[in-house]
Amino acid sequence: MSYFNLVKSITSVFRNVYGLSRFHHTTPGVCCYSKIQSGEKYTDPFKLGWRDLKGLYEDIKKELFISTTELKEMSEYYFDGKGKAFRPIIVVLMARACNIHHNNSRDVKASQRSIALIAEMIHTATLVHDDVIDDASSRRGKHTVNKIWGEKKAVLAGDFILSAASIALARIGNTTIISILTQVIEDLVRGEFLQLGSKEDENERFAHYLEKTFKKTASLIANSCKAVSVLGCPDPVVHEIAYQYGRNVGMAFQLIDDVLDFTSCSEQMGKPTSADLKLGLATGPVLFACRQFPEMNAMIMRRFSLPGDVDRARQCILQSDGVQQTTYLAQQYCHEAIREISKLRPSPERDALIQLSEIVLTREK
């Protein structure tokens, strides 16, 4: 199957990625938009976003307030201020971009800031559960909750964070917002189920991978962006822009994450690399490499379970153009994200979101 057909098959799964074929002849290169869309005058999106996120982790810890010290300690473990806070940053920037677009309002509503907290809490709850599921031992350069406190307690800590997020969500007092973020919880579980199975057919396998990526990563970003847009602006067109921006950035973010699993060293990532292969998961670079090295099909189907599979697959991937192709696909998602967000009225926050989508592509950890 030609690469073009592959792209077509992706396009058929996800509408709105029609931008893909337009960029088909673009040479894969990183960050080709940075000079055009955002110049030096804009501040670092993370700095801009943090202005509204001061005290983020303290506020999250307030939501997790309980008397049991150990459970509290476990739940707060990842809210140590060392994470990237990627999701909260996008959420508050999107909130401001939508507010300005709507009525030039220069404020972030308390409810919109709550969404930033809730997004980070839902994300963290799933990290805690995922680490037990994958039997992971390190994350962000420290031991995982399950390795320190054991699996039994770790699962409860995850449930606890989820319940706190759910309470915070209810307190916003808006049933539409509850529905939007509940969709995320459902998607996260379904994504985890998709990860359990593998598909025989190559086309199906790629669609399956993209669907899993959407549910496990992009849905949270897309729906939190949508939630702040709903809170800031009544126009459904804006809600769709926010959602599509979040979805595309989320997809790009995860594709690059999958690339970094092969190209980055473990010190940079704070977690072991080639982790996905070891878990038996075939991510973007693997699926692309498989087209050049058909012997990988068998390995994918047996989930890299034989001795030597992981190393052999890793070599194939690095010899193939799997990494470049996945990066290229991530770029297409970013272009689409930029195209969407550019429909909003100009604002420093809107431009920071454009810049952020580029940072997603160039990040090294």
Next chain:
Amino acid sequence: MSLRQLLMRLPCYLGALGPLRRPWWFLSAVGSSRGQSTRSPTHWNQVVSEAEKIVGYPTSFMSLRCLLSDELSNIAMQVRKLVGTQHPLLTTARGFVHESRHNLQLRGLVVLLISKAAGPSNMDTACQNYDMVSGIYSCQRSLAEITELIHTALLVHRGIVNLSELQSSDGPLKDMQFGNKIAILSGDFLLANACNGLALLQNTKVVELLSSALMDLVQGVYHENSTSTKENGITDDIGISTWKEQTFLSHGALLAKSCQAAMELAKHGAEVQSTAFRYGKHVAMSHKIHSDLQPFLKEKAGDSMTFNLNSAPVVLHQEFLGRDLWMKQIREAQEKGRLNYAKLRETIKAGKGVTSAIDLCRYHGNKALEALESFPPSEARSALENIVFAVTRFS
């Protein structure tokens, strides 16, 4: 298909699971059924089946959408792979079948009964009444289902094993890893369905109530896990007031808050809501104490029958005795490094712990009955009373 039917299928997927163990209440309920008047049943099965008739159709505590989903058949398939391993998820799955009539649906049933007992509020306009079947709003039926989903999810998550503490008798590590994985996913799947159901109710106060019930339950299970893992009778030095707080979290909060939420859904005011909360809380407490008491009340308890050292009679026994004497009794019941439960049980039965646990059970039962007094007499209210009678009857 009801949740019960569905879960009953699980063991079929699992194949032969060995001889079924009847839980305590099965024997005690059969034994005590003789000579009961049919007008006020205290026989547990009878109480439940009559109550189920009152709420209309057989309770189906899971939406069809959820039952027909790929994920669920996926779960069933995955659980099947666990057959032959020692993972506790299997025990939980077995428990669904054998305790389904009695524990699994109890919470949902109480929510439905109290919904019917309270009826529609005066605040409620007639426009919503078409939505009622057998005096219960469809949103209240969804709520009952959500209550069961949350309870079941935590039941599944309770059965995760710590991989670093495995013994060689537990079998291969990878089986246990796999079991954990499936247990987490199944529990998360049930929670996601609960969240989804809550969102559909379109009532932020109900979402908040049930979310905080989930938070309480998680804390309660956490306490339970951390006390029950200690071996050889080294129990926590907790007094009965701490015991009550923890038991409220692990056993009372979900039912109390669900009952309150059922009133909120029918637009009842704060007073009715707090009455429903009290009924849910006290009936759950007395139900818990009742089951804690069973190992001490049966005439011929098997020698191998263990009991929880943090159950109500034991905690009360310790309270009367003082910590030092209690530790001494535990040491005396140790044989070759293992606790002789039969011996310890006799020691406890000789003290005042059992009778005061019975008193405590009745105290909560009476509080539950008091709460019911403000509802108008109805068959639903009688059914709620009968549940209290069934759990406070000792003979």
